[in-house]
Amino acid sequence: MTTQNLLVELFVEELPPKALKKLGDAFAGVLFEELKLRGLTSDNSVLTSFASPRRLAAHITNVRERGADKEVVEKLMPLAIAIKDGKPTEAFRKRLAKEGRGHLADLWPNAVDGSDSLLVQNDGKTDAVYMRGLAVGGSLQVGLEAALAESIAKLPIPKVMSYQLETDCELPGWSSVNFVRPAHGLVALHGSTVVPVKALGLTAGNSTRGHRFEAKSEVVVLKDADSYASALLNEGAVIASFAERKAEIARQLAAAAAKVGGGARPIEDDALLDEVTALVERPNVLVCQFEQEFLGVPQECLILTMKANQKYFPLLDAAGKLTNKFLVVSNISPTDASAVIGGNERVVRPRLADAKFFFDQDRKKTLESRVEGLGKVVYHNKLGTQGERVERVRAIAKAIAQQLGDTKLVATADTAARLAKTDLLTDMVGEFPELQGIMGGYYARHDGLGEEVANAIEDHYKPRFAGDELPRNTTGLVVALADKLETLVGMFGIGNLPTGDKDPFALRRHALGVIRILVERDLEVSLFGLIGAAFAAFPKGLIGQANTDLLIFMLDRFAGLLREEGFTPQEVDAVMALNPVRLNLVPRQLAAVRAFAALPEAAALAAANKRISNILKKAQEVDAHVSEVLLKETAEKNLYAALKNVVPQANAQFEAGDYTASLKTLAALRAPVDAFFDDVMVNAEELDLRLNRQGLLKSLHDAMNRVADLSRLAT
Structure with missing residues (x-):
């Protein structure tokens, strides 16, 4: 079947500029997929989309005049209902007649007539009668009109307009049309032939319009689908792409x-x-x-x-x-x-x-003079005013500063936290909300507060988005952490949690901001401790206790971030299974896990860890205590000796922060661990032997899983 290139254009009034690119891609993309579903495109068809202020268009190569024929197999009814005593039932005859294939019943069981036939297949539960036929491909006009309707219906329109079109029928009148902007023209060319499809009250032709002021002629006539872009450029003064x-x-x-x-x-x-x-x-x-x-x-x-x-x-x-x-x-x-x-x-x-x-x-008013005004600005109807919020941020900042620095840091962080929101009351930020924080920094310098405080005020919203820079100084880090934690704790405390793709208070962004600051600035503070300090800053009864929920939320966000950065799900799960409280250590733990996984001993030790975990879960409360007197088998004695030799060195490396070396040292336990499971019955009948062997495994498990839960690496 011969093919030709297809051009479809919808000419409209000026489209919303912020949505144009998305509208153009969606219009062309859906149109192409719908034509493909109808068998009208070829395997080598290529789509080119066009979008300008007044048009959406698509050019598709190698489009058929008629869709390819397709074999269709349709289930009719269970065999037991369709056939009785070897003959078609009345119900079966009626069903075939409904399908326009009543004559096939008279041909049973050899029901074949040209491309139509009946066959018996099992549907997974019982034998059923199916009808096989040939669906003749539809014409391009029918398929394109349906595809065009789908493309228009699926456009991601920001806001729909309603407008009236005069009807072209014998009875005069008007019809109502809903679309993003009033549409005034439709082009559909298959090669040089017009495909007379209809959409939005318009019938397709072969002409469009160019630039409002600079086109050579008001109407641009297209000789064929391939001349679209060049005709618009040369005759219409429009770059369509x-x-x-x-x-x-x-x-x-x-x-x-x-x-x-x-x-x-x-x-x-x-x-x-x-x-x-x-x-x-x-x-x-x-x-x-x-x-x-x-x-x-x-x-x-x-x-x-x-x-x-x-x-x-x-x-x-x-x-x-x-x-x-x-x-x-x-x-x-x-x-x-x-x-x-x-x-x-x-x-x-x-x-x-x-x-x-x-x-x-x-600049005629100082930031300090604006502090009182924050008490008159509502922050949230359940969480009080901006003034009350500032006091909570100050309390959280003080707790963080006391962990990270001295009295000077506490003082500068308190000053920055007290003044950080005051620029919300300035005329400049009232006009341009995007400048909050930035203007606070300028006004702080004008007030003579110094670069430390000014930079902290300017930076306390950072990071604002993925890839944004972090605050420049420690004071800024403290206030940024306090501000984000106050928001997270407050919203979790009143139950305003993100749902699906809805996150009106940007809690996911705030959580990632806290994580990035802790990790990238290598801050030696506990995440759980920070959350606890933030909850403590709220008056009793104002919010509920959601410490654990918030911690889980933040660790989930951290895990997602790590996977995006290229760590495998197994590596991330192995480290995050320990619920790390010092997030700054996690990158080193992940590097150690990756190095360990590359060792030849890794797979066997991971499998052994998984087996040990299962044994200990069934045994429930097991004490990591071993009595040498109760070690009977050579394999368990050797494992115990290996633990005494290897674990102190591995622990020393762990405490020194050399997690990679610690795991590599523990890899030496592979041989005694394998021998133990080959030769020793852990759940011995004698209670004292069983408990001693479980204690030996608990000691091994504790030693091997300080960096990560190695069982998560087992395949």
């Missing part, structure tokens, strides 16, 4: 920055680049500037207002400092761009002036 348009913007941004000189470079922000790509059809990057005086405002404020409000790309110098120049991605390319440049410069000026005003006004 999202990826190509994004690459072109990136190229122009780099070229414009190079022309500015001085090592200038546009700020890197892939989300902003995606959003701007979704706003323009044919990009034209222009260089603009603002007054130097605005550079006295913290660059984070200026960058945020230019990016968030105007979708501009600020230019940084070679040292990473903001310059007074920025790049605009225009959707038009006039011969004289001065009007476009001037317009954008006029638009950004009031935004920057607002930021300067907020900054100047905020």
Whole structure:
């Protein structure tokens, strides 16, 4: 069967820019899969998706005019009901008639007619009669219309619109359509042939529209499916491919920055680049500037207002400092761009002036003077005000600082914790919530609080996301831990737990933040102790006790993080089975387990550990005590002697933190352990012998599983 390439385009009003890439990928992807399910694509068919502000499209190579025929086997009914005394029953005849195959009953038991036949197969419980037939492949028009309907229905639309279309039937009227934006055109070309499918009240044709202002003609006629991208570019002044348009913007941004000189470079922000790509059809990057005086405002404020409000790309110098120049991605390319440049410069000026005003006004009040105001800001209806929350964070920070440092650290951590939330009451953070913490750092420096406290205030939200940097100093680490633990304990204490993909209080992120700080900064503190200190900071009766639940939650998050970092599930399970309280030691334990697993003795010792664990579970309470007088068999005497020789050395290495050496030392026990299980009956009839041998195994088990539960490595 001959194949040709297929092009489908849905032409609409401007789509939501933050969702465009996802909408384009979903539209093309679902359409391709639906055509594939209907047998209309080939094994070597290739999908290309297109998405611009006003269109979603897909190009698929090697699409059939008609779907491939498929053999279909359908269960009809149990054999005992279908056939009585070797003849079809009345119920069976009615079922066949319903399927349009009534004549097959008269041919039983040799019921074969062309591609149709009856056969008996066991369905796993009983013999049943099945009908085998040939399903003729559907036409491209029917299959494409169904696939298009599925593709539209499955679009991840952020918000649906309702709009009216005039009906094209004899009776005048209007029909209601629900879609992300009003749709005005539909293209479906199989080669050069129009496939007259319908969707959203539209009938497919072979024409679309180009750029609103710069297209050579209002209507772009497509001669075939393969000319889509080139026709839109040449006749419609539109780069239809999202990826190509994004690459072109990136190229122009780099070229414009190079022309500015001085090592200038546009700020890197892939989300902003995606959003701007979704706003323009044919990009034209222009260089603009603002007054130097605005550079006295913290660059984070200026960058945020230019990016968030105007979708501009600020230019940084070679040292990473903001310059007074920025790049605009225009959707038009006039011969004289001065009007476009001037317009954008006029638009950004009031935004920057607002930021300067907020900054100047905020510095008229100290952070200390704002502390009292936190008592009037509700944090959570069950957990009180921000002022009450700050007092809890201070108490937790004090407990942590006392473990990690001296009175100076306690004092600086307390100051930072007391002032960390005060920038929530500033005008700048009120306008730009994303700057909380950052502005607190600037205002702390202005108040003369010093870099230690200022950096801690700025950093106490870190890490904000996966891969984010950690606080720069110990004071910042203390306050960041205290802030995250207060949130975790408070929410667990009132039962606000993450469910499925819903985590409105970002508890998973807070948990990973605590874990990263403890591990990456190698802090010698107990996680369970930290959780206990955090619960103690809450007044009695305000929250429930959920210490264990929170500990399990955090260890689960840690295990998931370790698996993402490349450790095997067996390695992670072996270490996490011990419920480690010092998370900073876990990476060394994992490295030791990996080194141990590579030893030739590892598999046998892991299997032996699993066997020992099972024996001890059945024996229940076993004392790790061995009486040499009761050692009868040579194998148990040898094992006991090996333990006395090897374990002290392994324990010394463990206490010194050399976990790899400790496990390698214990590997010498393989031979006596194997001999013990070959030659010794553990559960001897004599009670004293049985208890002594169980005690020997308990001593072995305790010695071997200090670094990890080695039984988890057994296959």
